Every structure is written in structure tokens, then in C-alpha cells.
Amino acid sequence: MGVPSTMDVSPPHLRHDGRRAGAFIAPALAIYLAIIMAPTVATVWISFTEWRGIGDSPEFVGLENYRHLLKSDTFWGSFNRTLAILIAGGLVVFFFSFVFTMLLREMRAKRFIRAVLFFPNIVPPVALAIAWGVLLAPRNGLLNGFLEAIGLESATRTWLAPDLIFRSVIAGLVWIYTGFFITILMAGVDRIPKHFYEAADLEGATPRQKLFRVTLPLTWDVLSVAAVLWVITAIKTFEFIYAFGGSGTDPSISTWTLPVQVYAVALGNRSPIFALGQGSAIAVIMLALVGVLVVLVRRIMRRRGVEF
Amino acid sequence: MSTDVHVSSLQRGGRLAGRGIGRLFVWSWVLFSLAMLVWLILAAFKRNNSVFRDLWALPDSNEIQNFRDAWDLLNLARTTLNSVLTVGGGTALTMAVAAPAAYALTRMYFRGASPLISFFALGIGVPVHAIIIPLFVGLSEVNLTNNLWGLTLTYMGVSIPFAVFLMTGFFRSLPSELEEAAVMEGAGPLRVFFVMLPLARPGMVASALIVAVGLWNEFLLALVLTYDVDKRTIGVGLLNTFGAMRYTSNWVGLFASVVIMLTPLIILYTWMSRRIIEGLTVGATK
Amino acid sequence: MASISLHAVTKRFDDIGPPALSEVDLEIEDGEFIVLVGPSGCGKTTLLRIVAGLETATTGELLIGGSDISGVPAGDRNIAMVFQNYALFPHLTVAENIGFGLKIRGTSKAERRTTVERVASLLGLSPYLERRPGELSGGQRQRVAMGRAIVRQPAAFLMDEPLSNLDAKLRVEMRAEISRMQRRLNATTIYVTHDQTEAMTMGDRVVVLNKGVVQQIASPADLYRYPANAFVAQFIGAPTMNMLVGSIAGGRLVVGTAQLKVPERFESADGPVLVGARPEHVHIGDRGIGHLGGHVVLVEHLGKEVQVHLEIDVPLDIDDAHGDASEAFVATVDPSEAPVEGSDVDIVLDLDQVHLFDRDSGLTLTRP
Numbered sequence: 001m002g003v004p005s006t007m008d009v010s011p012p013h014l015r016h017d018g019r020r021a022g023a024f025i026a027p028a029l030a031i032y033l034a035i036i037m038a039p040t041v042a043t044v045w046i047s048f049t050e051w052r053g054i055g056d057s058p059e060f061v062g063l064e065n066y067r068h069l070l071k072s073d074t075f076w077g078s079f080n081r082t083l084a085i086l087i088a089g090g091l092v093v094f095f096f097s098f099v100f101t102m103l104l105r106e107m108r109a110k111r112f113i114r115a116v117l118f119f120p121n122i123v124p125p126v127a128l129a130i131a132w133g134v135l136l137a138p139r140n141g142l143l144n145g146f147l148e149a150i151g152l153e154s155a156t157r158t159w160l161a162p163d164l165i166f167r168s169v170i171a172g173l174v175w176i177y178t179g180f181f182i183t184i185l186m187a188g189v190d191r192i193p194k195h196f197y198e199a200a201d202l203e204g205a206t207p208r209q210k211l212f213r214v215t216l217p218l219t220w221d222v223l224s225v226a227a228v229l230w231v232i233t234a235i236k237t238f239e240f241i242y243a244f245g246g247s248g249t250d251p252s253i254s255t256w257t258l259p260v261q262v263y264a265v266a267l268g269n270r271s272p273i274f275a276l277g278q279g280s281a282i283a284v285i286m287l288a289l290v291g292v293l294v295v296l297v298r299r300i301m302r303r304r305g306v307e308f
Numbered sequence: 309m310s311t312d313v314h315v316s317s318l319q320r321g322g323r324l325a326g327r328g329i330g331r332l333f334v335w336s337w338v339l340f341s342l343a344m345l346v347w348l349i350l351a352a353f354k355r356n357n358s359v360f361r362d363l364w365a366l367p368d369s370n371e372i373q374n375f376r377d378a379w380d381l382l383n384l385a386r387t388t389l390n391s392v393l394t395v396g397g398g399t400a401l402t403m404a405v406a407a408p409a410a411y412a413l414t415r416m417y418f419r420g421a422s423p424l425i426s427f428f429a430l431g432i433g434v435p436v437h438a439i440i441i442p443l444f445v446g447l448s449e450v451n452l453t454n455n456l457w458g459l460t461l462t463y464m465g466v467s468i469p470f471a472v473f474l475m476t477g478f479f480r481s482l483p484s485e486l487e488e489a490a491v492m493e494g495a496g497p498l499r500v501f502f503v504m505l506p507l508a509r510p511g512m513v514a515s516a517l518i519v520a521v522g523l524w525n526e527f528l529l530a531l532v533l534t535y536d537v538d539k540r541t542i543g544v545g546l547l548n549t550f551g552a553m554r555y556t557s558n559w560v561g562l563f564a565s566v567v568i569m570l571t572p573l574i575i576l577y578t579w580m581s582r583r584i585i586e587g588l589t590v591g592a593t594k
Numbered sequence: 595m596a597s598i599s600l601h602a603v604t605k606r607f608d609d610i611g612p613p614a615l616s617e618v619d620l621e622i623e624d625g626e627f628i629v630l631v632g633p634s635g636c637g638k639t640t641l642l643r644i645v646a647g648l649e650t651a652t653t654g655e656l657l658i659g660g661s662d663i664s665g666v667p668a669g670d671r672n673i674a675m676v677f678q679n680y681a682l683f684p685h686l687t688v689a690e691n692i693g694f695g696l697k698i699r700g701t702s703k704a705e706r707r708t709t710v711e712r713v714a715s716l717l718g719l720s721p722y723l724e725r726r727p728g729e730l731s732g733g734q735r736q737r738v739a740m741g742r743a744i745v746r747q748p749a750a751f752l753m754d755e756p757l758s759n760l761d762a763k764l765r766v767e768m769r770a771e772i773s774r775m776q777r778r779l780n781a782t783t784i785y786v787t788h789d790q791t792e793a794m795t796m797g798d799r800v801v802v803l804n805k806g807v808v809q810q811i812a813s814p815a816d817l818y819r820y821p822a823n824a825f826v827a828q829f830i831g832a833p834t835m836n837m838l839v840g841s842i843a844g845g846r847l848v849v850g851t852a853q854l855k856v857p858e859r860f861e862s863a864d865g866p867v868l869v870g871a872r873p874e875h876v877h878i879g880d881r882g883i884g885h886l887g888g889h890v891v892l893v894e895h896l897g898k899e900v901q902v903h904l905e906i907d908v909p910l911d912i913d914d915a916h917g918d919a920s921e922a923f924v925a926t927v928d929p930s931e932a933p934v935e936g937s938d939v940d941i942v943l944d945l946d947q948v949h950l951f952d953r954d955s956g957l958t959l960t961r962p
Contacts, residue, residue, distance in 0.1 A: 020412075021421070031461065031465050031468060032469065034465065037431070042446070053445070107334070114585065115577075116341055124573075126550060127570060187586075232432060236435040266441050287434065290433045290435070488646075489682075489683075492674065503683060506684075
């Protein structure tokens with residue numbers, strides 16, 4: 001009988017003129033506008049100015065900040081590293097998440113394993129950075145110590161040297177976020193009723209066929225949400241890189257990503273240059289990147305969701 | 309026929325071996341994560357001069373002194389209080405405004421509800437550091453920088469998009485019959501909301517936990533928006549301790565600080581990990 | 595208690611396609627038990643929700659107790675509703691659920707308690723007052739929903755398929771109990787169901803709806819005996835009425851190769867018709883004396899009677915309410931007369947009992 005609920009999305013008894021709903025929404029909306037949206041708009045404006053902060057009056061310079069950035073190696077370094085996290089890191093994270101999800105589906109300890117893998121996501125990024133630093137420390141580090149202990153001295157590296165440190169950053173991010181995406185993918189996979197797999201088994205489907213004919217199509221919407229979340233996460237991620245790259249102080253340029261550069265250029269704590277206009281320009285580019293990529297991912301992954 | 313069977317059993321053998329390797333890999337990963345945690349906890353009880361010498365030795369003494377140092381390094385009495393106030397207050401107030409908003413957005417069926425939901429969700433994609441400059445300036449204009457109220461308000465702002473997003477998922481999944489039954493009995497909008505609220509409790513709890521954990525771990529906003537020593541939160545304290553390491557090399561003190569900061573999280577997590585994990589995934593799958 | 599009147603009530607959910615309800619007129623007397631019945635999507639629940647105030651009619655007039663309440667919000671209509679899945683508040687106890695409406699209306703705590711206790715004992719719920727809905731059985735929950743409805747003595751009860759979530763045995767019990775309760779309270783009731791047994795056993799009058807249009811409003815007996823059109827004829831009664839394609843020409847009723855005498859009450863009829871015969875009005879005769887030839891496909895022994903499924907060489911008119919083209923022609927006969935499966939038999943229609951409908955409009959040709 002669900003005729004009314006499917007056909008009419010606005011039952012009159014609950015339909016309000018917006019004024020009543022407004023009273024429910026106003027507080028959240030006001031704070032959201034003041035704390036997030038107004039500064040976002042302001043950021044766009046500041047990005048067209050040169051400004052050294054309070055006490056200085058912003059001077060309108062048009063696209064000068066952007067022009068400067070496009071010529072800056074530092075900016076392109078940050079930009080490329082951000083993309084590296086997004087794409088290379090993303091591929092690794094999603095590969096592991098997928099394989100783990102498939103493996104975990106049939107493992108008895110899956111809840112425990114999932115809880116352990118998810119754990120880094122609730123640990124302060126600073127603590128994670130400290131742990132990651134201890135692991136990879138060149139002398140006395142856990143990893144090199146372990147490699148020596150099993151006779152693989154040749155495999156030891158100076159993991160935190162400029163040429164390797166960014167890969168170490170990505171490895172750390174993979175370690176942290178794989179657990180998060182396993183959790184999300186598992187939620188999607190767990191929703192698939194068992195009888196689909198039983199039916200596929202009865203038809204003699206191979207594991208690969210089950211993956212491509214059952215699992216993937218039925219988790220597609222979850223996958224698309226996960227992809228959007230990864231885009232946001234990868235571009236936003238800041239605390240871990242900041243703390244790991246600089247061991248609690250400003251990180252070395254070889255680990256800068258866009259958010260780190262925003263912070264370093266605009267507000268960096270040891271040697272602030274307060275280039276607020278330039279920092280804002282990077283921020284605007286980041287916002288644009290998030291916006292464009294989210295739309296793109298959604299467009300690519302848009303496909304009829306399957307109801308089941 | 310017989311060759312077919314032969315081939316398929318070979319394939320199955322390969323498959324089983326693959327699965328075995330896969331499982332081994334999963335368990336190594338789990339073991340690795342646990343080992344890191346255990347190592348940190350053990351190291352927090354060791355002595356600075358021996359902590360890196362024999363990596364996996366058990367602590368030979370109970371260096372409670374480490375925790376006393378950490379207490380001072382972190383200025384723990386003060387930073388914990390600040391964190392509890394701002395995180396607790398920020399979480400409670402976020403829920404207080406996000407729950408009615410999410411309810412109205414999903415269940416009041418007014419024109420513009422759906423674009424408004426998208427507008428709130430937009431905030432999830434806005435990186436805090438991208439807007440922190442004008443945020444700092446704006447807050448200092450109204451004298452809310454270096455001020456725990458200002459930090460609490462900011463915590464609300466950054467938590468609201470995700471909390472609203474998560475809870476719209478929960479409210480949407482509630483049956484409309486209950487609402488209609490309450491309306492038939494003569495309940496007004498506010499009372500209908502309070503009838504529906506307990507039903508969304510799992511979502512509220514999950515959202516509050518996720519918001520609280522995120523804020524507890526946050527340090528950027530606290531770092532930028534407050535600067536007096538007595539306004540620091542525990543996250544900033546830890547970052548400063550980490551930074552000071554360059555000069556003090558007091559590793560064990562740092563590890564003790566990490567353990568102190570992790571303890572409430574570990575307790576919370578062993579107690580409510582399922583709620584956190586499931587709550588987080590509801591937003592993605594509903 | 596009050597009367598309810600609907601005048602030309604029309605409901606459109608969108609601008610395309612036919613309306614969900616069109617021009618519904620219905621007069622419900624004070625204390626009457628009205629059942630709305632029809633196939634899925636016929637508009638019966640929409641109609642109920644319009645009376646409740648959970649939907650608004652696009653056009654038309656709705657009066658309760660003689661006054662227009664179109665603009666009155668649901669909560670102020672003094673109407674109680676029992677929902678299909680009961681809609682009990684899971685966090686409230688049985689007592690709090692039953693007393694919810696009283697509390698909202700500001701009834702004092704003491705009075706609320708005595709009223710709730712009285713209603714609970716009426717429904718046999720006294721031992722469960724402190725439990726929550728989750729701790730109750732389906733039947734008990736159903737009673738709590740009833741209790742919440744009757745406790746504030748509303749002007750009318752609305753029930754939306756209240757028994758559909760119960761198992762068969764409980765459904766029969768609750769059916770009787772609701773009927774009993776309704777008579778005792780003398781409560782104006784509108785009851786929605788898709789189950790014709792409920793419609794026939796419970797209603798003082800039954801409203802048959804199809805595609806948003808009222809097909810017939812009549813007492814259960816009249817509905818069965820004098821269906822207004824082919825849809826009602828086939829919707830009411832189990833097994834379904836057999837419907838044959840035929841025509842009247844030159845004073846003879848032609849069905850397939852058979853030429854039958856037109857019963858007196860249809861003498862003025864002419865042209866293409868549908869011939870409706872309920873299974874109990876179809877007899878199986880010896881070869882040579884019947885009206886139609888048939889082949890026995892299936893014989894179902896039901897104890898006191900036998901259902902014989904037949905294939906016949908006359909086109910059947912399969913109605914869209916039941917819509918199953920494989921449905922055969924069915925005769926209900928005494929076990930002693932059961933034919934053998936696979937045999938060919940002759941079929942005799944009881945011409946005194948058949949119904950004729952206009953083949954285009956589907957309307958009955960019977961002049962009552």
C-alpha cells in the first residue's frame with residue numbers, strides 16, 4: 001500500500017511553511033554560516049589581495065597571487081604531492097581496502113580485525129606521527145631494527161631522508177586510512193543479502209565472477225561515496241603530514257602539500273611570513289580542486305543505484 | 309571430463325593458497341598495528357637512555373617519573389581541563405543544534421530542504437586550514453580569539469556539517485507512522501520532535517562520539533586560535549612536547565604523553581568501537 | 595461520535611495521469627462501520643489519510659459532525675487512527691503509549707491513570723502496562739494501538755489494515771474483537787483493508803474502490819448479490835466469479851456455440867455483454883444437456899465442496915483486479931458430483947443466478 005509515501009513526498013500534516021522548520025534549523029545554520037561559510041567567502045576575497053594580517057590593510061592585487069603561485073616551484077611541489085596522495089595513495093588504499101574486505105568477509109575474527117584496523121582513525125594524528133617517526137627513525141628505528149634482526153641489513157634505508165620522506169608520509173596515510181575505507185566498504189558488502197551469493201554458488205560462479213557480477217554492482221553506491229570521501233580526505237589531510245614532516249615544528253618543504261603550505265605561508269608558527277593573500281590563494285585552489293574532483297567522481301561513478 | 313576436474317581442483321588449490329597468503333597479510337597488518345601500540349605503551353615505562361637500545365625488551369623499571377614529566381610537559385591539569393571543556397561543550401552544543409536541524413531537514417518537508425541539506429554537506433568538503441585565516445581575523449574582531457568560548461564556537465562550526473549529514477541519514481530512516489501517530493494524537497511540531505528524538509538515539513550517540521573524537525584529536529584550530537599557555541588544549545600540548553623533543557630528547561616523556569592522551573580513547577574505543585564504526589558507516593550507506 | 599461526509603473529494607499527487615482519488619462521495623452515519631476495500635493502489639489508504647488530515651484533498655469537501663474540517667489540522671480533528679504497523683512509541687511504556695494523547699491534551703495525571711487503566715482492562719492489557727512495545731507479542735501491540743485510539747473517545751476511528759501484520763489465527767480473533775468493540779463503543783469507524791473477508795465480515799457497509807473511483811457502496815450482502823459492475827462482481831467472492839464473453843441478439847443469449855434463453859430480468863438488454871456466474875452457480879452435467887463443453891483440468895477437494903477447474907471453448911473476460919490469465923473457469927460442486935480430472939464434461943449455468951454486464955462499460959444490466 002505505500003502509495004502516499006512514494007508518490008507524495010510532502011504530507012500536509014508535516015509540511016511546514018518553512019518558518020517552523022526555520023526555527024529548528026536556524027541555530028545550526030547561523031553557526032555554520034559564521035564559522036565555515038563566511039570565512040570561505042572571505043578566503044576567496046583575500047586571495048585577490050596582499051595582506052599581512054591584522055594591523056595591515058589588505059591591498060587589492062587582482063590575480064597577482066595566483067600568477068605568482070603558478071610560477072612557484074614550491075607551489076607546484078605541494079600541488080603534485082597532494083595529487084600523489086590523492087592518486088597513488090588512493091590506488092593503494094582502495095586496493096588494500098578491497099582485498100581486505102573480500103578476505104575479511106569469510107574470516108571469523110572480522111569484527112576484531114576491523115576494529116584494530118580502524119583504530120588509527122581515532123588516534124590523534126600527532127600521536128600517529130610520533131609512532132610513525134619512531135618506526136622509521138634512521139638509527140634505532142623499529143623498522144630498521146627489525147630488518148637488521150632478520151638479516152636484511154641491505155634493506156635498511158634512511159626513511160626520513162628528503163628523497164624518501166614523502167613516500168614514508170604516503171605509507172603512513174595508507175596505514176591510517178585503509179582501516180577507514182575497509183569499514184565503509186564492509187558496510188556496503190555486509191548489506192548484500194547472503195542469498196545472492198548462494199544463488200551464484202548454485203550457478204557455479206567463480207570468486208571472480210561473484211566479485212564482478214554480485215559484489216561490485218551491489219556496492220557501487222557505497223564505492224562512489226567512498227571515492228568522494230577519499231577525495232576530500234586526501235586533499236584535506238594536514239595534521240599527520242604537518243606533525244610527521246616536522247616532528248612537531250614546521251615541516252621541511254619536501255613534505256609540503258597544499259594544506260601544509262597554506263599553513264606555513266600564512267601562519268607558520270616559527271617563522272611566520274603572514275602572506276595571507278598567497279595562503280588564501282592556495283586555499284582557494286584547494287577548494288576548487290575538492291569541488292571539481294567531487295563533481296567529477298560523482299559524474300564518473302553515477303550509475304543507476306540498485307535497490308535490493 | 310577428467311581433465312576439467314583436474315584443472316578446477318588445481319585452480320581451487322591456487323585459490324586456497326592465495327587466500328592463505330591474503331589472510332597471513334591481514335594478520336600481519338593487524339599484528340603490526342597492535343605492535344606499534346604495545347611498543348609505545350611499553351616505551352612509556354622505560355628509561356630514556358635504554359629505550360632504543362633493546363627495542364623489544366620489557367621495561368626494567370616502572371618509570372612513573374615519565375608520567376610525572378609528561379604531566380608537566382603537557383601541563384596536563386590545565387590542558388585536559390581545556391580540552392574537556394571545549395570538546396565536551398563543543399560536542400554537546402553541536403548535537404543540540406544539529407539534531408533539530410537534521411530533523412527539520414528530513415522530516416518537515418518544507419520547500420528548499422533538499423538544497424539546504426546539500427549546502428550543509430558542502431561544509432564537509434571545506435578544509436579548515438583553507439579558511440583559518442579569515443576565521444582567525446573574524447574571531448579576533450569580536451574578541452573571541454585566545455578564548456575558550458571562541459574555540460568552542462569554532463568546534464561547533466566545524467562539526468556541524470558532518471553531524472547534520474550523519475543525522476539526516478538516521479532521521480530519514482525512521483518510520484513516518486510514528487510521526488503521524490503523534491500528530492493524530494494532537495502533538496505539535498516540538499513534541500513530535502521529542503517523540504522522534506529517542507528513536508534516533510543510536511545515530512545521536514554515534515555522531516556525538518565521532519564529533520568528540522575528532523575534536524579531541526584536533527590541534528590546528530586550537531593552535532591558531534589560542535596562544536596563551538593556559539588556553540592550550542591537550543592536542544596542542546602534545547604537539548609542543550613533540551616539538552620540544554628536538555632540544556630535550558626526552559623520548560620516554562613524549563611516549564608517556566602519547567599514552568596519556570590515548571588512554572581515554574582506548575577506553576572509549578574498546579567500549580564503543582562498534583557504535584563508532586557503525587555510526588560512521590550509516591552516513592555512507594543510507 | 596459523529597457522522598462523516600465526503601463530497602466530490604479528488605486527490606492528485608501530480609499533474610500527469612489520472613487522480614489518485616476522483617470525485618468520491620460518501621456519507622457515513624454516526625456509529626457506522628465502513629470498510630474501504632480494493633486492490634493495491636486503489637486509493638483507499640489515501641482516502642483514509644484525507645479523513646485523518648494526513649493528506650489534503652485537492653478538491654472537495656470533508657465534514658465531520660456536520661462541520662467542514664478541511665482546514666483543521668490532523669491533531670485537532672478529534673479522530674484516532676490505528677496504523678498498519680501500530681506505530682507505537684518504542685521508548686514509552688504501554689501505559690504511556692495509551693495515555694499519550696491525553697497527556698498532550700493536558701489531562702491530569704490521576705485522571706489519565708484511571709482512564710488508561712480502564713481501557714487497558716477492557717483490552718486485557720492490565721498486566722502489561724509497564725512494559726514497552728518491544729516486549730509484547732504482535733496481538734498485544736495491536737491491542738495497545740487500539741487502546742491508544744479508544745482512550746480519548748474520539749469522534750471517529752480510522753484503521754489502516756490493522757490486522758495485516760498478524761498471523762491467520764490471530765487475525766480471525768482480532769477481527770471479531772474489533773467488531774465487538776466497535777459495536778460496544780458505537781464508534782463511527784472507517785476501516786481500510788485489501789482483504790475481502792474482513793470487508794464482508796466487519797462492515798455495516800463496504801465501499802469498493804478501484805483506480806481512485808468508487809465502484810459501489812453497499813452492505814456486504816448486497817455487494818455479493820447485486821454487484822454494480824463487473825469489477826465488483828469479480829473482486830468480491832472467492833473463488834472469483836467466472837466471466838464469459840457473450841452477446842444478446844434476437845432475444846437469445848449467445849455464449850460460444852450455446853444459445854440460451856435470456857432470463858426475464860434482462861429482457862430489455864441487447865448487444866455485447868459479459869456473463870458472470872459464480873462458481874456455485876455453475877453445475878456439471880452429463881454430456882448432451884449442458885450449455886457449454888469443458889475439459890476438467892484440476893479437481894480440488896476442499897472437504898465440504900469440490901472446486902473444479904475447467905478449460906472451456908468460450909473466451910473468458912479476465913478482470914484486471916485479479917489479472918491472472920491462466921485462471922481457469924471454476925465450478926464449485928458437491929463432492930458426490932465431482933468429475934474425474936482429464937474428462938470432458940458439460941457445463942450448466944444457473945440462469946436464474948447469472949449476472950449480465952454491459953461489455954463496454956462493465957455496468958450491470960440487472961434492474962433491481
